[in-house]
Amino acid sequence: MKLIQSRHGGLLILALVLAVLPLVLPNSFYVDVAIRIALNAVVVIALNLLMGYTGQISLGHAGFYGLGAYSSAALTTHFNWAPMLALATGALATALLAWALARPILKLKGHTLAMATLGLGIIISIVINNEQQWTGGPDGMAVPPFELFGVTVTGETGWYAVAAVMLLLMTWLALNLIDSPVGRALQAIHGSEIAARVAGIDTTQFKVRVFVLSAVVASIAGSVSAHYIGFITPGMAGFFHSIELVTMVVVGGMASVFGSIIGAALLTILPQLLQAFEGWEVVVFGVILMVTMIFLPRGLVPSIALRYKSRRK
DSSP states (O other): OHHHHSHHHHHHHHHHHHHHHHHHOOSHHHHHHHHHHHHHHHHHHHHHIIIIITOOOOSOHHHHHHHHHHHHHHHHHHSOOOHHHHHHHHHHHHHHHHHHHHHHHHTOOHHHHHHHHHHHHHHHHHHHHHOHHHHOGGGOEEOOOEEETTEEEOHHHHHHHHHHHHHHHHHHHHHHHHTSHHHHHHHHHHHOHHHHHHTTOOHHHHHHHHHHHHHHHHHHHHHHHHHHHSEEOGGGGSHHHHHHHHHHHHHHOTTOHHHHHHHHHHHHHHHHHTGGGTTOHHHHHHHHHHHHHHHOTTOHHHHHHHHHHHHHO
16 A cells, blocks of 8 residues: 555556556457546646645636647648647647736636636637638637657547557656645645745646646647647637636546546546437536535545545554
8 A cells, every 4th residue: 555655666566557457458449538638637636736735727728739739730730840849839829828928817716717728728729710711710620630759649549559658758847846846836836825925836837837738738739639630620729628627627636636637537438328318418417426525525536535544554
């Protein structure tokens, strides 16, 4: 159990699971779901750094995800850019936008902060819908294949490797960040922003940095997802997708890196199980969020860990 609780032990277990998973999955459908889980988990871990560890609510992160997806799609399709260059350009543009908006937005708190980030996401979605000559509008657009260091990524094995490496890197980054002075500053801000300021922490700078980091990660994941799926629509940047991401954070566990992965897994698999109830996904996600907040306010992983510790005592 100590191995699981340790930072490096948890990362090692994750690496082993990711290595073994493609060997035991029965067919390509399950591999596809595993790839989507990994890509969603990358975004959710970064969002958890903002929400769970820093205490800043964001209901518009799908907008950054969509920016990355459409940047890669538009630059590779209309200007024949290399996919990696398009991905980097989209990430840079997202970073600049997030940095420019972070200071005024993050001055807000509570429901006003949530509404401001929601408005940001809606604006990005509207722009994507209206710029039909570049984005295809509501009909969406095709995305060229993804090339990594001159090699085109094809097949389930190749894409699974890309998604697994991204998830491992994001998990490693988050775990190290949390245990660093920066991570302790973020958690201090979550605990009490006033106390953090009294302790000499520049709360504004730290909030801006984690907001930009989470936005850039969402953009990169959006770019990779766009190339993987091969076709994108404005729904990637829509409100419902933002709610999905937030629900993954809450269900898996606020301020829990591995909880983010569990939350992403559960809520990526869930729509596959609810295909017979098409049109009711929003209701289901709402019910899950409500039940989780009532009975497991800390989320699945932190609540289970807390109960395990209390039983040992």
